[in-house]
Amino acid sequence: MRADRLLSLLLLLQNRGRMTAPELAAELEVSVRTVYRDVEALGASGIPVHADRGPAGGFRLVDGYRTRLTGLTDVQAGSLFLAGAPGPARDLGLGADLTAAQLKLEAALPAELADRARRIQQRFHLDAPAWFRDADPVPHLAQIAEAVWEQRTLKTHYRRWSGAVHRVLWPLGLVLKGGIWYLVARAAEAEGVAVAVATEVEGEAEGPPAAPGNAEGAVRTYRVGRFLAVDTPGERFERPEGFELAAYWEESARRLEAATRRQTAFVRLSPRARRLLPMWFGAAGVRALATAGPPDAEGWVGVELAVESGSVAVGDLLRLGAEAEVLGPPELRRALADTVAELAGRYR
Incomplete structure (x- = not known):
C-alpha cells in the first residue's frame, strides 16, 4: 500500500x-x-x-x-x-x-x-446523488463489491418492509441509481434458507420486481443500504449464461414503473404546476405534458398523468397543492376531496 x-x-x-x-x-x-x-x-x-x-x-x-x-x-x-x-x-x-x-x-x-x-x-463533474436526499449508509458495500468481482456467494441478513430475512445470494452486479446503491443478485438455496418467491417493490422492500415466471432462483434487486449484515464472501458460483446487467436493469426499471403506475389521472394544471410536474413525477410528468391540450383563458391545461393507486396517488397529487385539479377518475377525485376536507377540519 x-x-x-x-x-x-x-x-x-x-x-x-x-x-x-x-x-x-x-x-x-x-x-x-x-x-x-x-x-x-x-x-x-x-x-x-x-x-x-x-x-x-x-x-x-x-x-x-x-x-x-x-x-x-x-x-x-x-x-x-x-x-x-x-x-x-x-x-x-x-x-x-x-x-x-x-x-x-x-x-x-x-x-x-x-x-x-x-x-x-x-x-466537468458528475454528482450522482439526487437533490434533497441523503445517500444511504452502505457499510457493507465494499464487501459486497468484492463478492461481485470474485463471483462468490454471500450470506446476508436483509431488512424488508415485513421484517428481516436471512438469504444466501449470488451477487451479479451493482447499480448506482439516483445516489442509491442496489445489488442485483440471484437467491440461492443453501443451509435451509428458502428462496424468496414474493414480488417486492422498491420503497417497500428491495427494488424493481423480478421477471414473471418461476420465481425460484430469479434474479432480483436489493437495496444495499438495507443489508444488516454480510458474511465474508464464500464459495464461487457460475454466472447465469447470457446475463447482462445493463439489460436486466433497463427491463426491471420498466417493469417497476408498469407495476406501480397502473392508473391514469385526468388533471388540470396551472402554469406553475406544469413547471413542477417533471420535478415531482419524473418521466411520467414529462410524458403527461406531451398529452396537454391547448391552454384555457387562465392558462390551465388538461393532461393524462400515470399515477400509482390509492393513497400513494393522493399523496403525490397533493404535492401540487392548489395548482392542480383532478377531474377523474371519480374515485380518485373523491379521495382527494375527502383528504382535503379532513385537512381543512384539522387546521380550522
Missing part, C-alpha cells in the same frame, strides 16, 4: 510540478506528517525531490526527471471505468486505485493531451 502511495506522490510531482505538503496530503488522503515521511523515503531511494522553502515553496522534482513506472495494474485499469464518479469509486474501495490509475495515464500522455485531460477534469 505504501509503495502505491509513494508512486502516486511521485507522479503528482511529475505531472503537476511544485506542490505543497498540504496539497499532496489532500490528494493522497493522508496527513501532512505522512507526506513528509514519504518525501524522505523517495529521496532515500534516489528520487531527486527538492524542497523549496518560503510562502511560495513546496516539493518538486529536479528539472528533467521523469519516471517510467506508469504501467497499470489490473485493479487500476478496471477502476478507470469509474473515472467520472470519484465518490462511488471511493464507496467501492477503489478510490486510491482510481487516483493512481489517473496519475499513471496522465504521466503516459503527451503533454498536450495531458493538459487537455486536466482541463476537462476541471470543467
Whole structure:
C-alpha cells in the first residue's frame, strides 16, 4: 500500500510540478506528517525531490526527471471505468486505485493531451446523488463489491418492509441509481434458507420486481443500504449464461414503473404546476405534458398523468397543492376531496 502511495506522490510531482505538503496530503488522503515521511523515503531511494522553502515553496522534482513506472495494474485499469464518479469509486474501495490509475495515464500522455485531460477534469463533474436526499449508509458495500468481482456467494441478513430475512445470494452486479446503491443478485438455496418467491417493490422492500415466471432462483434487486449484515464472501458460483446487467436493469426499471403506475389521472394544471410536474413525477410528468391540450383563458391545461393507486396517488397529487385539479377518475377525485376536507377540519 505504501509503495502505491509513494508512486502516486511521485507522479503528482511529475505531472503537476511544485506542490505543497498540504496539497499532496489532500490528494493522497493522508496527513501532512505522512507526506513528509514519504518525501524522505523517495529521496532515500534516489528520487531527486527538492524542497523549496518560503510562502511560495513546496516539493518538486529536479528539472528533467521523469519516471517510467506508469504501467497499470489490473485493479487500476478496471477502476478507470469509474473515472467520472470519484465518490462511488471511493464507496467501492477503489478510490486510491482510481487516483493512481489517473496519475499513471496522465504521466503516459503527451503533454498536450495531458493538459487537455486536466482541463476537462476541471470543467466537468458528475454528482450522482439526487437533490434533497441523503445517500444511504452502505457499510457493507465494499464487501459486497468484492463478492461481485470474485463471483462468490454471500450470506446476508436483509431488512424488508415485513421484517428481516436471512438469504444466501449470488451477487451479479451493482447499480448506482439516483445516489442509491442496489445489488442485483440471484437467491440461492443453501443451509435451509428458502428462496424468496414474493414480488417486492422498491420503497417497500428491495427494488424493481423480478421477471414473471418461476420465481425460484430469479434474479432480483436489493437495496444495499438495507443489508444488516454480510458474511465474508464464500464459495464461487457460475454466472447465469447470457446475463447482462445493463439489460436486466433497463427491463426491471420498466417493469417497476408498469407495476406501480397502473392508473391514469385526468388533471388540470396551472402554469406553475406544469413547471413542477417533471420535478415531482419524473418521466411520467414529462410524458403527461406531451398529452396537454391547448391552454384555457387562465392558462390551465388538461393532461393524462400515470399515477400509482390509492393513497400513494393522493399523496403525490397533493404535492401540487392548489395548482392542480383532478377531474377523474371519480374515485380518485373523491379521495382527494375527502383528504382535503379532513385537512381543512384539522387546521380550522
